[in-house]
Amino acid sequence: MATGVSGSEAVRVKPQEKFNFFQDERVRSVFFQILTVAIVGWLAWFLASNTAQNLDKRGLSFGFEFLDLVAPFDPDFKLISFTAGVDTYWRIFIIGILNTLYISFLAIIGMSFLGFSLGIMRLSNNWLISKVALAYVEIARNVPLLIQIIFWYSVIYAVLPRLKQSLDLSFGAELAFLNIRGLYVPWPVLGDLLWMTFLALAIAAIATYLFRRWVQKRQDLTGKSFPLLLPSAAILIIFPGLVFLLTGSPLSWDIPELKGFNFVGGASLPRAFIALLIALIFYHSAYLAEAVRAGILSVNKGQGEAAMAIGLRPNKVFSLVTIPQAMPAIVPPMISLWMNVVKNSSLATAIGYADLVAVYMQTSLNTAGHAIEIVGMTMGFYMITSLTISGLLNIYNKRVQLVER
Amino acid sequence: MSNSKTQQDQNTPDKLSSAISSEIMIELGTVNKWYGAFHVLKDINLVVHKGERIVVCGPSGSGKSTLIRCINHLEEHQEGSIVVDGITLDKNLKNLDHIRTEVGMVFQSFNLFPHLTILENLTLGPIWVRKMPKAEANANAMKYLERVKIPDQADKFPGQLSGGQQQRVAIARSLCMNPKIMLFDEPTSALDPEMIKEVLDVMVELADTGMTMIVVTHEMGFAKTIADRVIFMDQGDIVEENEPNEFFGNPQHERTQLFLSQIL
Ligand SMILES: Nc1ncnc2c1ncn2[C@@H]1O[C@H](COP(=O)(O)OP(=O)(O)OP(=O)(O)O)[C@@H](O)[C@H]1O
Ligand SMILES: [Mg+2]
Numbered sequence: 001m002a003t004g005v006s007g008s009e010a011v012r013v014k015p016q017e018k019f020n021f022f023q024d025e026r027v028r029s030v031f032f033q034i035l036t037v038a039i040v041g042w043l044a045w046f047l048a049s050n051t052a053q054n055l056d057k058r059g060l061s062f063g064f065e066f067l068d069l070v071a072p073f074d075p076d077f078k079l080i081s082f083t084a085g086v087d088t089y090w091r092i093f094i095i096g097i098l099n100t101l102y103i104s105f106l107a108i109i110g111m112s113f114l115g116f117s118l119g120i121m122r123l124s125n126n127w128l129i130s131k132v133a134l135a136y137v138e139i140a141r142n143v144p145l146l147i148q149i150i151f152w153y154s155v156i157y158a159v160l161p162r163l164k165q166s167l168d169l170s171f172g173a174e175l176a177f178l179n180i181r182g183l184y185v186p187w188p189v190l191g192d193l194l195w196m197t198f199l200a201l202a203i204a205a206i207a208t209y210l211f212r213r214w215v216q217k218r219q220d221l222t223g224k225s226f227p228l229l230l231p232s233a234a235i236l237i238i239f240p241g242l243v244f245l246l247t248g249s250p251l252s253w254d255i256p257e258l259k260g261f262n263f264v265g266g267a268s269l270p271r272a273f274i275a276l277l278i279a280l281i282f283y284h285s286a287y288l289a290e291a292v293r294a295g296i297l298s299v300n301k302g303q304g305e306a307a308m309a310i311g312l313r314p315n316k317v318f319s320l321v322t323i324p325q326a327m328p329a330i331v332p333p334m335i336s337l338w339m340n341v342v343k344n345s346s347l348a349t350a351i352g353y354a355d356l357v358a359v360y361m362q363t364s365l366n367t368a369g370h371a372i373e374i375v376g377m378t379m380g381f382y383m384i385t386s387l388t389i390s391g392l393l394n395i396y397n398k399r400v401q402l403v404e405r
Numbered sequence: 406m407s408n409s410k411t412q413q414d415q416n417t418p419d420k421l422s423s424a425i426s427s428e429i430m431i432e433l434g435t436v437n438k439w440y441g442a443f444h445v446l447k448d449i450n451l452v453v454h455k456g457e458r459i460v461v462c463g464p465s466g467s468g469k470s471t472l473i474r475c476i477n478h479l480e481e482h483q484e485g486s487i488v489v490d491g492i493t494l495d496k497n498l499k500n501l502d503h504i505r506t507e508v509g510m511v512f513q514s515f516n517l518f519p520h521l522t523i524l525e526n527l528t529l530g531p532i533w534v535r536k537m538p539k540a541e542a543n544a545n546a547m548k549y550l551e552r553v554k555i556p557d558q559a560d561k562f563p564g565q566l567s568g569g570q571q572q573r574v575a576i577a578r579s580l581c582m583n584p585k586i587m588l589f590d591e592p593t594s595a596l597d598p599e600m601i602k603e604v605l606d607v608m609v610e611l612a613d614t615g616m617t618m619i620v621v622t623h624e625m626g627f628a629k630t631i632a633d634r635v636i637f638m639d640q641g642d643i644v645e646e647n648e649p650n651e652f653f654g655n656p657q658h659e660r661t662q663l664f665l666s667q668i669l
Contacts, residue, residue, distance in 0.1 A: 220540065223542075300516070302516040306510075321529075
């Protein structure tokens with residue numbers, strides 16, 4: 001092909017491009033970019049100036065000074081202390097964020113475990129198990145989440161006893177109670193020397209880690225495996241337990257007690273919290289189950305056969321060959337489901353759990369005004385949380401790419 | 406096919422000598438298998454002695470894969486008996502475990518574990534099934550990688566290897582378990598012609614060590630070189646069974662003649 005280039009071919013020149021200003025691709029692209037920026041800029045300016053004008057007309061102001069004002073109400077569920085009549089809207093904001101993160105965190109853990117179990121159950125050879133899992137998934141996915149939340153809220157109300165007949169979960173020891181208002185459990189009161197027990201626990205954890213490494217090394221060297229679970233548990237329990245007893249058991253319990261119209265002392269989880277937690281787990285685990293099932297099915301059938309052909313037992317085939325290959329397909333949808341859990345927890349407001357939306361974007365907004373600031377801050381929180389979680393996903397994707405090649 | 410025939414002529418001209426012992430390695434007694442209503446294996450009787458090399462051929466869908474997959478219980482048979490190395494294949498899981506460790510299998514599509522390095526592919530079985538120390542498993546794996554002539558690929562992932570290299574790794578992976586029997590299901594039919602020879606060479610060397618082998622293949626040159634017996638299957642039956650020269654030179658059944666005329 002390269003041989004025998006004739007003279008005339010060798011001197012061929014690039015044809016002169018005809019430059020037409022209005023038809024040129026580059027000119028057009030720059031033009032449209034400028035136009036877009038101009039329109040967006042004008043819209044932003046229009047909204048901002050109009051808002052400012054209107055706020056002015058109504059004698060309102062824009063600003064975040066209200067955050068320092070004392071909030072005239074007391075959120076009914078909080079992880080940090082709140083003194084009515086002293087603490088500010090800023091503290092309400094923090095309480096709301098913590099409440100949202102708290103329930104989201106528990107729901108994420110719950111739905112991850114349940115979702116994996118259900119996904120595996122769906123693939124079971126046992127007819128009953130797989131059909132039960134299928135029914136669960138279909139029900140949980142086909143009923144709107146809001147309705148599920150209200151359903152669980154009502155179920156708890158219908159099933160649980162009233163205050164005076166509270167269910168004693170400690171079998172007569174009067175330590176933990178369940179009734180239509182929620183769950184009441186003892187809460188630890190930390191003593192002075194308790195840090196020594198924590199130190200002991202940390203040391204035991206490190207010892208367990210070293211022990212496990214030693215077992216792994218031994219298996220590498222001799223092929224013999226060594227029981228892991230019992231010795232690990234012994235180290236983790238016995239050593240800190242001894243330290244705890246020797247330092248005079250520096251821990252007491254605040255036990256809930258029925259006084260008048262409610263339980264006081266201990267810790268409590270209100271009915272709304274329990275209902276929301278169950279609903280979030282129930283709903284999202286069904287979607288995760290489908291992702292897990294699809295991920296496992298996406299692994300080539302020949303992989304399992306090859307693993308069985310070298311003599312691996314089914315459980316080892318699953319954990320050493322199938323699951324590692326399914327994970328890259330499972331993790332991305334799982335992480336975006338975690339994101340959904342955080343966002344959907346805002347439906348708490350329907351049953352009155354004091355999440356960020358209920359306690360800040362509704363109650364605070366009603367008493368303090370400043371809708372734009374409050375809604376903006378709330379949106380900002382959800383955006384930052386979601387972006388953080390999707391950051392996790394990016395890190396995971398990068399790592400998977402590195403490992404595969 | 407003609408391609409490999411010339412290769413065979415150039416590279417492995419001599420018929421391998423074989424050392425068949427009287428010891429029986431595999432015995433199938435009137436095995437029947439159905440997929441639903443479809444009768445895949447019909448009264449299959451087959452005895453394979455220690456050190457014997459069997460080539461199975463036949464048209465697509467005749468049940469060749471099903472037959473050898475029944476031997477290590479990747480498929481379940483419904484009637485008849487399968488005895489491998491003196492152990493009957495039944496509902497007893499211990500027997501199944503034992504048979505799986507004694508029988509190696511190589512697949513048409515290699516089926517290497519893509520998330521593990523070549524070395525890890527080879528040591529997975531020895532470490533988890535044979536409970537071999539890691540260092541020993543690694544050394545053992547390297548020995549077999551050398552035997553299939555790719556020790557330098559040990560730390561790569563399967564996706565980085567050519568088809569021929571992958572299939573040689575798959576053979577080495579089976580050999581690492583030190584099996585008494587090797588099953589091959591069309592090991593070269595997913596390969597480009599220039600890679601077929603490198604895999605067949607490895608298999609010929611393996612046959613030379615006295616390994617008991619059942620090979621499903623249409624590589625007739627290879628069959629002539631290593632086979633003690635060629636089995637022709639059609640529609641779930643063993644139609645004809647003979648030593649290779651007779652089988653290729655003087656096929657008895659019409660269906661065998663038709664099949665041979667199509668592939669040669
Ligand atoms: N899991 C299955 N379910 C139903 N039918 C099957 C299944 N596996 C195989 N078959 C059928 O059983 C018959 C035998 O299949 P088998 O794979 O053993 O054939 P083969 O001789 O290996 O063919 P090939 O040369 O194409 O590999 C085919 O008709 C096939 O369609
Ligand atoms: Mg086949």
